[in-house]
Structure formats: C-alpha cells, structure tokens
Amino acid sequence: MAGYALRRLDPSLDENQDVVRDAFADFFTNESPSSVVRDAEPLGHDAALWRKLAGMGVASMSLPESAGGDNATLVDLVLVAEEWGRTLAPVPLASQVVATRLLAATGAPGAVVSAAAEGDRLVTLAHHPAYAGAAQLVPDAAVAADVIALVGDELVLFSASAPGKHVPNQGSTPLAWWQPDDAVTRTVLATGAEATTAHATAVGEWKLLTSAALVGMTEAALRIGVEFAKTRETMGVPIGTLQGVSFPLADVAIAVAGTRNFVYQAAWLADHEPGSRPELPLMVFDAARRMATHGTTTAAHVQGGLGFTTEADSSLYFLRAKGWSALVGDTGADLRVIGDRLLSARRG
Template sequence: MSLQPTADQRDLRAAVAAFLTSHCGEAAVRKAEPLGVDTALWARCSGMGLPGLTVAVEQGGGGAGFVEAAIAAELMGRHLAPVPFVEVTSAVSVLAEFAAVTAAGEALRSTLAGDLVPTVCLHPVTAGTAPIVPAGAVADVVIALRDDQLVLARTAPGVRGEALVPNLGAMPLARWDLAGADTVVLASGAQAHSAFARLRGRWQALTAVALVGLGLRAIEIALEYIRQRKAFGTPIATFQTVQHRLADDATALEGGRLLAYEAAWAQTADPDRADVLGASAFLFASEAAIRTTDACLHFHGGYGFTLEYAIQLYFRRARAWSQVFGDRRTEYVRLARLLFDDDRRGAHGLS
C-alpha cells in the first residue's frame, strides 16, 4: 500500500472536505437528531456521486477504490455527517458484484440515481428478523444472510418505522422483519458466505476510518477548550498529565488511521488479508476513539456532559458507532481464531 496519496485522492479529499464544511456544521448534526439522517444532505452526496464511488465506470459509478471511499468516510466521521455513507457504500459493492441478478442491477442503478437507499445487515438473520440494521430506519432495501443465502430484501412501507431502535448515538437503526418481505436470492452456499464476509469487512474498514476522523476532530475541540480553561490560575493545557494523555491518544488514532487505510486498500488489492485487517482496524479504532473522546470530554469538566457543548456529540457517537457490530469481545475472539488457527492462517495468507 502506498502511503503517498495520488493527485486524484488529494482532489477528492479537498472536494469532500469543502462540501462538508459548507453543508454539515454542528447545527446540521444537531438538527438531524434523534434519527440521525439529513435527507437533503444525502441528496447532495448522491449528486456528488459519493454512493457510487467504488462502482466501476461501466456500471455507472466513479471507478475508484475503497481507499477513496475511506478518504470520504474519514471526513464523514470528522464532521459526524448524518448520512448513511458507510452502509450504502458497503451495500453498493454487493449490488455491483451481483448486478447480473435483475433485482440487484435495478437496485444498483436506482442507488446511483439517488432514488434508493440500500443497507446491510451485519449479522445473520435470526428467526426471520434482521437484527440491528445500520441505516435500517431509512433504507429501502437490505442485504442480509439468511441461512445459506445472501438475499436482497424489501419490506412494506411503515414496517421499518415500527421497528426503530433508540440509541445514544442518534443512528437510524432498525430491526427488519424478513418473514413477509419481498426477497431475491443473490447467492447461495459458500458464495453467499464469502460475499457476506466481504461486505462485513468493508463496513468494518470504513467504520474504522470514520471513527479515526471522529477522534481526531475531538482532540481538536479539546485543544481549543483547554487553552482557555484555567485551574489554579493556569491554563490546563500546560499540565503534563493533560498533554501526555492527548499525545497518547493522537498517536493511537494515527496508528488506527494507518491500519484502517490498509484494511480499505486490502478489500481489492489483498483480499486474502481483508477480513483480518478489517476486524483489526475496526477493533483498534473503536478502542482508540472511545478512549480519546472520554478524555476530551473530561477535560471539559462538567461542561462536557451538557448538551450545549459539541464534545458530547463525539463522545456519544464513538461508543454507539462501535456497538452497531455487537459485543467487541466476540469480534476479538473471531479475530484471534483467524490469526492463530493454523488452517485459517493459510487461508488468509498469514505465516
């Protein structure tokens, strides 16, 4: 993986950063709560071609890779953008892969046109229900693993609204009842499980880099505050314990950033390691973002817990975004098996 961005990547970063600075300030984030989605902002994102960033040009997309998607995701995290970019990008990669299936091809074209919002269920369907679907409260279709089949499901209007999942991070989470849903099979057997693993790895990689962007912005907010706040007549920014903690957190986030970008790069360049890197990046970035926002909020003193201060927006989302995938301890166990099981090590190109 090259650590030097290309000219196109620098241009993409500049364009997305300028767009979010103009259209996604703190006021927009607050206004989108509690559901956590700004439909007008997402329409603008669609107009920029962000949903199809990783889709091949011949399929109507931008022809970029997941490193470019990671660049956008990092900026989305930095601005706490209330849009389903990570979920849609993960779903679109599956729709593009199975575009030969009529329903998937139609869904892909509708998504690129800005007329459809697809999402993914990160865990297998249980008892006919897709549990805790990210962006499920605003999505039109969901891609899920049901038994040994990867399916594209569409529910009747109103079903999602009745299954909203309230959460601290103001995310549009929902449970989808697939028992009576209109579903189309995209793949079966080993092919279905393989595709499901890929979409989860992509979601993890993009969520990881979004958490890094969130954490780095939280440090900037904390720095602005501690330069003004005084204790015993002295700015707390001069206290070594504050300085060392922020330096440690910034270092951890930069490490997480490198790992997250490698995970994004591996999605197409090194697929044998993509699963391991996606899980590693997600877990590392989750821990780093939670630890960082915890410190940044506490440096604000009691003010940090009040709704008037921006830092609580980051504190809440750092925890909520990382919990969408479920208990991180379970994912640590899965990662350990990938890393230390001899058979799986060979399958993932590890020595």
C-alpha cells in the same frame, strides 16, 4: 525494495486521493455543521443532506465504469468516511456505499443498482445471518426499506413496503429491528460459497468505513479539547501547559495517527490482495472503537463539567463514538474470529 512491496508498508496518499479527501472535507464542513447534526436527532438522518451527498456520487464512485462508476478504491472510500465522521453528518454513508457495491458485484438487476448508486433507493446490510421469525438490529434500517441479508447459503435482497421503526440509540443513528418476514419481495443475489464470501466482504467493508469515521470524529473531538486547553487558564497559565492535561491529549493524537494508518493499510490490502488478510477489517474496527471511546472521553474530560453538557459539541462526539461502535453488537465475536483466522494461518 520493490515498489509494490514498499507500498504495502506505506500509508501515504497520492495526489488524486488528496483531491478526493479535500473535496469531501469541504462538502461536509460546509453542509454539516453541528446545528445540522442536532436538528437530525434522534433519527440521525437528514434527507436533504443525503440528496446533496448522493449528487456528489458517493454511492457510485467505487463501482466499475460498466455500472456507471468511477472505479474508486476502498482507500478513496475510507478517506470520504473519515470526513463524514469528522462532522458526524447524519447520512447512511457506510451502509449505502457497501450495499451498492455488493449489489453491483453480485449482478443485481440494473435498475436496482442504478437507483442505489444514485441514492434514490436506500439499501442497508444485515450483519448477522438471518432466520425466519428472528429479528436483529440493522444499521440504517429505519430509513432503508431494502436490506441485504445472508439466509442459509443464499444472499438475498429483501424489500419491504417501508423502513422499520426507529430504535432510539446513543449514537443517534437510524437503527431498527428487522427480520426476513417483514419483506414484501425477495431477490436472490448469490448462493453457496459465493454468497457467504460476498457477505463477509461487505461486512468487512462496512467496518473499514465505520472505522475511518471513528478516526475522523475522534480527531475532531481532540481538536475541540486542544483549543479549550489552549485558552482555558488556571493559576495564570493555560491548562494545556500542565502535563496532566497535555500528555493525555498527546496520547490521543498518537492513537488517532496510528489507527488512521491501520485503516489505510487494511483498505489498501483489501483492494490489492483481496482475501489475503480477512481478519484485518475486524482488527481495525476493534482498534478504532477502543481509540474513539478513549479519545472522545479524554477530550470531554479536558473541558471539565462543560464537556459533558448537551450544549457542548464534544458531547456529540462522545455519544457517537460510543454508539457507532456498538451498532453491530459485541465485538467479542470478532475477536474470536480474529484468533481463529490467525491460528489457522499459522498452522497452515
């Protein structure tokens, strides 16, 4: 089998990707313990933590060298996002990374791209088409005054005087209502087919990064549940020796591994065969949200009544698995798009 064909089926990482993953794993582990996560509630944003993360180049790493980046791949980015989710770090990572990539790809003014890449200017993405007078919930719009949205056949950067008002939500994220009328200035980034394609690509990238975060948070919740099962005893034996406890945990571990490979493969294809499987990011996101909801619920159940207390870290993961999965609305629309694309490909 040719090397390229083999790589399409192999989700393993190379040495450089291991280094990227380990570096950000160390950062998030050291800088975002559960106490930091709790202190950032309910907004879900720690400005000091974000400045440290931005200093590591998280928003600029995937930009081309001409824009001050390091040419990092989407696979590199999902590795970072997985570690982000593992610690539930209260920072707008997915939105800022995707929006910065979109600004650079559409030739936005250099000063805007630089400020976003350095993390000084927070920018987010409206996932649904925007209309005058119509508001939609936008992830991270409670901390970002700049929103990129698709309006008709134009991709526009809307800049307001301040971020939107925070909408409290189960996932403790900076969610806010937003509409084009809130903007003070608007900058057209692209028009026509270029605009719709660029927007769809960005939405897909956001879902890939968020899927990776859901994988990380589910694995972290699983570890909490496993440790509890190893030390909690009933009738003189650890509860982990009971099939009714160990088998559900094993099922979650299998689901985490499979979803991780799915995320890696979709990211690799998006890098090397862009446009070939546009439905994959939507499929990955649906798989990840189902896996995360089931996995974090199982981890909480293992701990009995303790797992559902607000003091238990497992509750942090459970709430965010549910909340982050719902940030862009009902995924039923994604399932219809997936079906249409698969049917079109089969007919074609």
